Amino acid sequence: MTVPVRRFDAVIVGGGGAGMRAALQLSESGLKTAVLSKVFPTRSHTVAAQGGISASLGNVQEDRWEWHMYDTVKGSDWLGDQDAIEFMCRKAPEAVIELEHFGMPFDRLENGKIYQRPFGGHTQNNGETPVQRACAAADRTGHAMLHTLYQRNVRANTQFFVEWMALDLIRDEAGDVVGVTALEMETGEVYIFHAKAVLFATGGAGRIYAASTNAFINTGDGLGMCVRAGIPLEDMEFWQFHPTGVAGAGVLITEGVRGEGGILLNANGERFMERYAPNLKDLAPRDFVARSMEQEVLEGRGCGPNKDYVLLKLDHLGPDIIKQRLPGIREIAIKFAGVDPIKEPIPVIPTCHYMMGGIPTNYRGEVVIPQGDNPEARVNGFYAAGECACASVHGANRLGTNSLLDLVVFGKSAGDSMVEFIRNEMPTWKPLPANAAERSLARISRLDNQTNGEDVTEVRTAMQRTVQARAAVFRNSENLAQGVKEIQEVAERVKRIQIKDKSKVFNTARVEALELENLIEVAVATLISADARKESRGAHAHADFQQRDDEVWMKHTLYYGDDRRLTYKPVHTKPLSVDYIPPKERTF
Amino acid sequence: MTDIDPVEIKRIRWRSRRGLLELDIVLERFLANGFDQLTTDELAAYRKCLELGDNDFLDYVNGKAEVDDPELAHIIGILRAV
Ligand SMILES: Cc1cc2nc3c(=O)[nH]c(=O)nc-3n(C[C@H](O)[C@H](O)[C@H](O)COP(=O)(O)OP(=O)(O)OC[C@H]3O[C@@H](n4cnc5c(N)ncnc54)[C@H](O)[C@@H]3O)c2cc1C
Numbered sequence: 001m002t003v004p005v006r007r008f009d010a011v012i013v014g015g016g017g018a019g020m021r022a023a024l025q026l027s028e029s030g031l032k033t034a035v036l037s038k039v040f041p042t043r044s045h046t047v048a049a050q051g052g053i054s055a056s057l058g059n060v061q062e063d064r065w066e067w068h069m070y071d072t073v074k075g076s077d078w079l080g081d082q083d084a085i086e087f088m089c090r091k092a093p094e095a096v097i098e099l100e101h102f103g104m105p106f107d108r109l110e111n112g113k114i115y116q117r118p119f120g121g122h123t124q125n126n127g128e129t130p131v132q133r134a135c136a137a138a139d140r141t142g143h144a145m146l147h148t149l150y151q152r153n154v155r156a157n158t159q160f161f162v163e164w165m166a167l168d169l170i171r172d173e174a175g176d177v178v179g180v181t182a183l184e185m186e187t188g189e190v191y192i193f194h195a196k197a198v199l200f201a202t203g204g205a206g207r208i209y210a211a212s213t214n215a216f217i218n219t220g221d222g223l224g225m226c227v228r229a230g231i232p233l234e235d236m237e238f239w240q241f242h243p244t245g246v247a248g249a250g251v252l253i254t255e256g257v258r259g260e261g262g263i264l265l266n267a268n269g270e271r272f273m274e275r276y277a278p279n280l281k282d283l284a285p286r287d288f289v290a291r292s293m294e295q296e297v298l299e300g301r302g303c304g305p306n307k308d309y310v311l312l313k314l315d316h317l318g319p320d321i322i323k324q325r326l327p328g329i330r331e332i333a334i335k336f337a338g339v340d341p342i343k344e345p346i347p348v349i350p351t352c353h354y355m356m357g358g359i360p361t362n363y364r365g366e367v368v369i370p371q372g373d374n375p376e377a378r379v380n381g382f383y384a385a386g387e388c389a390c391a392s393v394h395g396a397n398r399l400g401t402n403s404l405l406d407l408v409v410f411g412k413s414a415g416d417s418m419v420e421f422i423r424n425e426m427p428t429w430k431p432l433p434a435n436a437a438e439r440s441l442a443r444i445s446r447l448d449n450q451t452n453g454e455d456v457t458e459v460r461t462a463m464q465r466t467v468q469a470r471a472a473v474f475r476n477s478e479n480l481a482q483g484v485k486e487i488q489e490v491a492e493r494v495k496r497i498q499i500k501d502k503s504k505v506f507n508t509a510r511v512e513a514l515e516l517e518n519l520i521e522v523a524v525a526t527l528i529s530a531d532a533r534k535e536s537r538g539a540h541a542h543a544d545f546q547q548r549d550d551e552v553w554m555k556h557t558l559y560y561g562d563d564r565r566l567t568y569k570p571v572h573t574k575p576l577s578v579d580y581i582p583p584k585e586r587t588f
Numbered sequence: 589m590t591d592i593d594p595v596e597i598k599r600i601r602w603r604s605r606r607g608l609l610e611l612d613i614v615l616e617r618f619l620a621n622g623f624d625q626l627t628t629d630e631l632a633a634y635r636k637c638l639e640l641g642d643n644d645f646l647d648y649v650n651g652k653a654e655v656d657d658p659e660l661a662h663i664i665g666i667l668r669a670v
Contacts, residue, residue, distance in 0.1 A: 038605075039605060039607070042607075043606055046607070047607035212609075215606060215608060215611075216605055216616075332650070503598075
């Protein structure tokens, strides 16, 4: 079967903040650049980001990139690569000012400079006092970023392929990346995108969990494509959780609710946070509250028919305070939890929010994998940026507002590396391998021909339940080992998923089945990586190994999908220009 | 809705996948329950909603913002009740 081929200098998969920042760099250099996206670019998940983007501009209070770097290293619980962290924090002011020049409507101070708001974890003088470092465009920072970058790209002649789903990475015999296959949803046809360089910016994969703040499109497609193409995934055991997502829906209930006096209760009506954090109680740090909540559930004091959530009680505040000081919360609770918080408590559960791991890259955005003695050999022609990539700046835990920064800094850096690579090393296209589209076509034809198979929704639910039950905020050896077994059973079921609708045009069922094949790769990687890490670090809290163990475990996990094996590589302890920041106990 | 091109219906279903989880949840419920009963005019209005930016769309659906476009008011009313 012949598959039509389209040729570009550069192909970018993903039209969120990271993909569009990279595309701009390429198009403005005059290279023929395509951006593929499952949805219209400005509806990428970046649109959900409200809090802001960090940069040590020092517009409100004195600030320095070195302090930002310290906070990021500490936040990462010393798993972040210090060269990449220095690179990002140093570039941050320039990156934000560049966005301003592109026309992004940041909130301003009276003197016309960009306003900066406080955000957890950002401090002056290496942890001394909080600092205002987050730049925002009202509560629509992500939206403003997407619109700004989209306009610039249109002007620079980036060619958008909207409602196209990339299916698989194409590597040639040498292992170099020469393109991707993609499905045009409108026709159901598969195409080959032949490129001198490919960048993945496919975003997160939060939908592997039953409780997730991520939109439905966050299915880890870039990671699934990597696993199938023999590229390992880095640090997949590290996922950030938000303590109060609405049970069963995932929608976030802001921290402000507890700030105003909302309290958490278990099935016995006990205010359990008094036991875990006698001083701070319900206002203890995010990860601590989340772990305490899960402990209650694990010990059988969860609420509801499945005893799997706790309650956030507000009614004692009275209707006036709820309406005045917490606008929107009542509507959210009614709409997504089916309860009126003026009368009843809201069921809540720690909810997956952000993926720290991903496709292994360096700070130049190049995908790097072990080869012989070199733990980080470049995969020629392959780049990644944004939430799907692991540079690694977030290490074991991400600092709020550092993700939007990651998108623009590493999006640009990857774009620059690609321009250099194409100009200096890849004057023309490497030939496509003969079987370039074979894997993708086989996947689709299996879906079309499967009989007596499994239902996509049922298998996806089984996967989400397993990951939620076995690898959420609070982990232990027994649970993880059980999870590894269970998720591999679910993976077997994914091989037999079946769709009823076999039509070609805009077949959402087919897309969801293909997405599930990506999600399961991420889910298996998560459990196997988590099961192996016998320590507690950042978001990986292990009941049987409660201490961080730098001696043994200050290293990055690499997961290979073909034989589900793990290897490890060292954390970069050499920043680019400053001194190494040695590990300390992470106390607050 | 019988006179509408079935391909267009499928396209609209895909475009109901959004960048915000809140909208995904509301629209998923709506697609399962209510969408198939829309009149031709309501469907046209729904299609117009899908052109909105996600934040504006959600503000309408949540009742945080008033709907000033008379063409959208009715369909947003339906979505608010989902
Ligand atoms: C509720 C919420 C609030 C947040 N708030 C903040 C904040 O205030 N500050 C902050 O720094 N971070 C925040 N984050 C995190 C941050 O928003 C994300 O990490 C970031 O936006 C991810 O951007 P991205 O460009 O990597 O991917 P995305 O914006 O998710 O874009 C992914 C793109 O890839 C495309 N795609 C995926 N798969 C395929 C495929 N197979 N084929 C074609 N295209 C594909 C999609 O269509 C999309 O265009 C928040 C996250 C959430 C969930």
